[in-house]
Amino acid sequence: MYVQNSPVVGADETSFNQGNVDGSNPKQSKAWLWVAVTPLVTFFEIALSRCSDAARNLLGDDFRGILNSDRYGAYIGLLFDF
Incomplete structure (x- = not known):
């Protein structure tokens, strides 16, 4: 839960x-x-x-911090509401 609520996260x-x-x-x-x-x-x-479910499990459904990543597609759905 700490990671999911952190204001800045690096993920890979x-x-x-x-x-x-x-x-x-x-x-x-x-x-x-x-x-x-x-x-x-x-x-x-x-x-x-x-997949994106694995990224969601790592960062949570409501991650709103700054994510430092390689922009792999699994992270995109977590950061933007389409």
């Missing part, structure tokens, strides 16, 4: 191959590590998707 996501318990990944499944950074808190989240 990166993919990685998600291995099984034994470390193998025959299906080449991916996961994404999402990060939200504020002046006082850094929050990491692993998600199986890179």
